[in-house]
Amino acid sequence: METKKRAGTYIRVSSREQATEDKASLEVQQRDCDTYCRRKGYDIVCSPYVDVQSGTDSRKERAAFEQMLEDARKGAFDIIVAWRPDRLFRSLWPAARLKQVMDTTGVDVETVTQPMDKSTLGLWAWVAEREIQNIRERTMMGRESLARAGKFVTGNPPYGYKYDPSIKQLRHDETEHLQVVGIFNWVAQGKSIGSLVTDFNLLGILTRRGKPWTRQQIAKILKNPIYTGRAYWGKRERRNGLVVAKKSVEERILIPVTPVVTEEIFERVQRQLNKNRRISPRNTKAVHILQHLLWCRGCSTSFGARSRNSRYGKPLITPKRYYGCRGMKQSPGAYHCRRPAELNATTLENVVWNEVTQAFAEPQTLLKILRDRNATADEKAGLIRTKLDKAAEQLEKKNLELQQVLTYARQNLLSTEELKPQLAQVREQKQHWEEEVQNLKQKLGSLQADAGNLADAEKLCLSIRERLVDVTPQQKKEFLRLVVERIWVDKSNNLEIEVVIPKLEKQPNDVICETPFSLQGEGEFLWGQMSF
Known part of the structure; x- marks a missing residue:
């Protein structure tokens, strides 16, 4: 008497909604598989393996599918029966895993609605994968046409x-x-x-x-x-x-x-x-009065601030604070701005604070620079306006070039390999001219100071001279943010301090000087180098 083949059935739908559809529900698949096994004389020896999951994503494992492969390795059945080939796989990866189990265990696979065996399994996997790609392309084309018509097709609506x-x-x-x-x-x-x-x-x-x-x-x-x-x-x-x-x-x-x-x-x-x-105070655990003001002359990046509270696993009574060049930290080996890469914060802060307070206590140098700047402001402004017009013209050209390249791409006149380098080049040039226009506008604005600023500067220096004594580190930080634009540090640790004479305004609360001033200055000043 011939022994009946032992069979295990596998059924799958992509979503819970499809599980109740009449055309391919779990119930329909199971009924057809049971009927097929009875007609073939197979003995169903286990409960059906059921997955409610899409078969398009080969990166996600299907729990029932994996359990079926494991049981096949253990010899639980002789044949796997599924409704259609695409219920088992829709890409090459799960098809390859199934074929590997078939080769090592001798288990065969049959489907109810379409004939399939070991020799045609790879072909069916390729057909299923192509079908999924076609469905995906048609879906994306439909969404794109809706988007071009002004319809919202980008998923869940945002809050509001x-x-x-x-x-x-x-x-x-x-x-x-x-x-x-x-x-x-x-x-x-x-x-x-x-x-x-x-x-x-x-x-x-x-x-x-x-x-x-x-x-x-x-x-x-x-x-x-x-x-x-x-x-x-x-x-x-x-x-x-x-x-x-x-x-x-x-x-x-x-x-x-x-x-x-x-x-x-x-x-x-x-x-x-x-x-x-x-x-944000979360940037550092300790107060660094020069935070966001220090810039490296070598790589044109800002300095970061950090503090160290322990050494060799033991806490320090006073935290050690440092300023470090971000260029050397983020791109080690690319920049060699200084050695060591970090500077002692206490020493650097004392030098800058003494120089700035001395400048406001004896403001002759600042006032002289302001007078010289006002005398040559018109001439410099004319030169900057000329450069600004040329930079704006170049920026407009780059915008037109960018639009032209994108138009060519939409008309399929450029391939993907040709489009990417051209886009990268045009965008890089466009960004360069945008930054140039912005820098020139800032320089032009700083030169448009009138002679009244000189009186404001004298009044400001007189008002804060007596107030810059016995201030807290946080007050020092706030004051330097008002009067210092940037501090450049070169390879030899020489400092160049750009000072801003702020605009006088109404009296605010909790300021360290009697004559208040806003955060926006009217001009920048640079005085001699100093080393530390």
Whole structure:
């Protein structure tokens, strides 16, 4: 008497919704597999292996599929029965693993609706993978056409919006919209993200999912340009379903939406976030009065500040503080700005503080530089305006070149290999001229000081002369941020200090000098080198 073959059945659907569909539900697959086994005379010796998971992603293991392969290695059955080949695999990787088990154990595979055996398994895997790629391409083409028509197709709507399926666009959520406006106005007025999160959570204002707010969620809202009316589709370049690169803003498809805040508020918030990041007390554990002011003359990067609280595992009574060149730290071997790479913070701070306070105590040098600067300001401003016009003209040319390259790419006149180097070159040149225009504008603004600044400078120096004694390190730091633009350190540790004479304004509270002044100065001054 011939022994019946032992069979194990495998069924799979991609999602919970498909599990209840009539055309290929789990119940339909199981019924057809049982009928097939009875007709063939197979004995089903185990419960069906069931997966509710997509078969397109070969990087994620399917639990039931893996268990089936393991049982096949143990000899639990002689044959695997599935409804169709694509239920077992949709890419070459799971097909290869299945074939390896078949070769080592002798287990065979049969399918109900389409014939398949060991010899055609590789062909079926290739056909399934091509089908998935075609489906993915058609889906992306459909989404792209909707995006070009101004429809929202980029996933879940951000906080403050809700999706209207009748027009396939976003519109304001009445409650969340007011909260987003408040978030932007709060930060635009100089508040921090941390204080905003604290107030929201204390007031019981929860996120869309009913959970407390975090810093990351607020930061994501503040940095999203969709709130100015600009949503984008196609932010990433994909190949075979995998993200390989991010696209530039010019390459993305713009989807207009109803704005929540103006461009002016959004840009002001971005500047405030950068400022908060720069001056955050979390940057260092100890007070470094020259933090964000020191720059390396060798590599044109800023100095970082750090403190050391222990040595050889033992705590130090007084923390050791240092300033180090970021260029040498981030790109070791590329820059050789100085040896050692770090400078003693206490020594450097004493030198700078003494020089700055001496300059304001005896301001003849500063006033002389200011007079000479005012005398030659018109001539220098004319030269800078000429350079600025030329730089703006070059920037406009690069913008046109960039648009032309992108147009050629959309018309398929450039291949991917030709497009990438051309885009990289044009963008690099465009960035260079943008920075040049910005630098020239800053220089022109610093030269547009009138003779009244001289009187302001004298008044300022007289007002703070008696107040720069017995101040705390934090007060020193705040004062230097007001009157020092940058401090350049060269290879020999010589210092060049750029001083700003601030603009006199109304009296604020808690300042270290009787005559107050704003953070924005009217001019820069450079005096002689000093070494330490």
